[in-house]
Amino acid sequence: MESLGAAQIRELAEQLNLRPSKSLGQNFVIDGNTCRKIVRLSEVNQNDAVLEIGPGLGSLTLVLLANAGSVVAVEIDKRLAEQLPKTIAAHVPERASNLHVINKDALNITEIQPTPTALVANLPYNVSVPVLLHLLEYFPTITRGIVMVQAEVAQRLAAKPGSKAYGIPSVKLRWWADSQIASAISREVFWPAPRVDSLLLSFARHEHSDIHNESLRLRTFAIIDSAFAQRRKMLRSSLGTFLGSSERASELLIAAGVDPTDRAENLTLEDFIAIARGISLPS
Numbered sequence: 001m002e003s004l005g006a007a008q009i010r011e012l013a014e015q016l017n018l019r020p021s022k023s024l025g026q027n028f029v030i031d032g033n034t035c036r037k038i039v040r041l042s043e044v045n046q047n048d049a050v051l052e053i054g055p056g057l058g059s060l061t062l063v064l065l066a067n068a069g070s071v072v073a074v075e076i077d078k079r080l081a082e083q084l085p086k087t088i089a090a091h092v093p094e095r096a097s098n099l100h101v102i103n104k105d106a107l108n109i110t111e112i113q114p115t116p117t118a119l120v121a122n123l124p125y126n127v128s129v130p131v132l133l134h135l136l137e138y139f140p141t142i143t144r145g146i147v148m149v150q151a152e153v154a155q156r157l158a159a160k161p162g163s164k165a166y167g168i169p170s171v172k173l174r175w176w177a178d179s180q181i182a183s184a185i186s187r188e189v190f191w192p193a194p195r196v197d198s199l200l201l202s203f204a205r206h207e208h209s210d211i212h213n214e215s216l217r218l219r220t221f222a223i224i225d226s227a228f229a230q231r232r233k234m235l236r237s238s239l240g241t242f243l244g245s246s247e248r249a250s251e252l253l254i255a256a257g258v259d260p261t262d263r264a265e266n267l268t269l270e271d272f273i274a275i276a277r278g279i280s281l282p283s
């Protein structure tokens, strides 16, 4: 399946008078092999309605459309959102009716038609974690996906307890899904080339008995936030501020089967959930 090459991307950008915006993370993929690799690793097929965040000039969208049943593309930049259907119609007119473009901030979308089954995206790097968590929260029909993010962020998202990279994104993502690093991506495949390395992160939604308990999730996320706000401190102290006193924190931790002298980076999601069961949030 064809994608857009460097010359076509630059030509399109020129036509639109587009200077790639840093704040919107506009680094466009100019290498068809990279787009094909992302779509191959995603394993999407004709039964999938794929959600793509930040389609940009459409290089990944073109390959997605050739492999998926349909694509919903959410793009914040009006010029890009308006251009995308035209680019698709010019390259694959027979697939054009399978593309739905939404000109919105991905962080604000709460409804999508057709209901997405998978997420495949080269995410805007400055908002990649909140966007990923937002989508997993609001679209339970997304059962799997693959996203390109800054390498350090991918490592944090996929990190396991006890590692340096383990932190808030790792535990929160784990509420919704299992994830793993799928591949490295060279800086050379982008225009403009980013100053950071990139990795592909694949994820698969999992079920656990508390996944639909929204109150418990909010309490768990609040505990995770406070525990990692002072990650080098012992939990009785890092959670003491949030819970009123270190004595109260110690009581709760012991009741949850967690050592009060342990640190946030050693706790599993299940540990955080056990602690959260003991608290209520102020309404």
Ligand code: SAM
Pocket: 024, 025, 026, 027, 028, 029, 030, 053, 054, 055, 056, 057, 058, 059, 060, 074, 075, 076, 077, 080, 104, 105, 106, 107, 121, 122, 123, 124, 125, 127
């Ligand atoms: N998918 C394209 C590619 O691979 O060439 C572009 C990827 S570029 C890294 C990120 C894209 O996300 C840009 O097109 C940018 O305008 C868009 N974007 C940035 N912030 C966004 C947001 N909050 N919601 C939706 N799209 C956003």
